[in-house]
Amino acid sequence: MTMNHTLHASAATALVQLLPSQVPLSPAVSSKQVPADVAAAAVIGAFVGTISADLALTLIDTSNLQAAGGAGAALVSPENVLRPALESAAATLGAGVLGECRIQDGASLFADEETVVFELTGAAGLAGWFGIRIRENGVVNDNAAASKLAGGGVKGAGGVASKLSRINNVEMSLTVEIGRTRMSVRDVLNLEPGGVVELDRSAGAPADILLNGRVIAHGEVVVVDQDYAVRITKILDVADGLN
Secondary structure (H helix, E strand, C coil): CCHHHHHHHHHHHHHHHCCCCCCCCEEEECCCCCCHHHHCCEEEEEEEECCEEEEEEEECCCHHHHHHHHCCCCCCCHHHHHHHHHHHHHHCCCCEEECCCEEECCHHHHHCCCEEEEEEEECCEEEEEEEEEEECCCCCCHHHHHHHHHHCCCCCCCCHHHHHHCCCCCCCCEEEECCCCCCCHHHHHCCCCCCCCCCCCCCCCCEEEEECCEEEEEEEEEEECCEEEEEEEEECCCHHHHC
């Protein structure tokens, strides 16, 4: 196992431990392209944390998923059946949050040169594929740095990561915005308890996460121990703007 695949392999090994399979599965780095018809029904999730990554999982035989989800009644969706396995894989990357897992076409993710793809095989042969694409969002930690160094991909001392490392301890204001509106002074003065202010965003739309007034991510508002929190679902590519 090469150095730049060690972190990916740990995630793949953790994943197969929780897959709903009747026989044990083993991951091995694949050099073959994932068939388009199988990749089209992949379960994909984004992990945001110390190291962030995109995860994709697709299985050839989905009968075990249907059985685990409640045959006939579809009590649990396939993506939710597979979520514990994806969470286990993501946990090997360190602290963070795995966003919503969805069934979508994963062909582009599996084909990306930054994605490490694993064949999942068992006693009956090939069972599916798992792909993981690690991204650091401008912050390089020890494991990610080793991975990048092995592939020759780390920027030099003048790169984004180097610039950001100088301000690691600086505190900044993080704001979550669920919507905006414009009102006249007269309407503002007429506000009273019980009044409703309509925002420019539909119900269920992602909230904006702003760092010092600049949108850096999208997320969904959740409740954790009776406190409001935000689960990050997408990190915007803002690091390039710091060059």
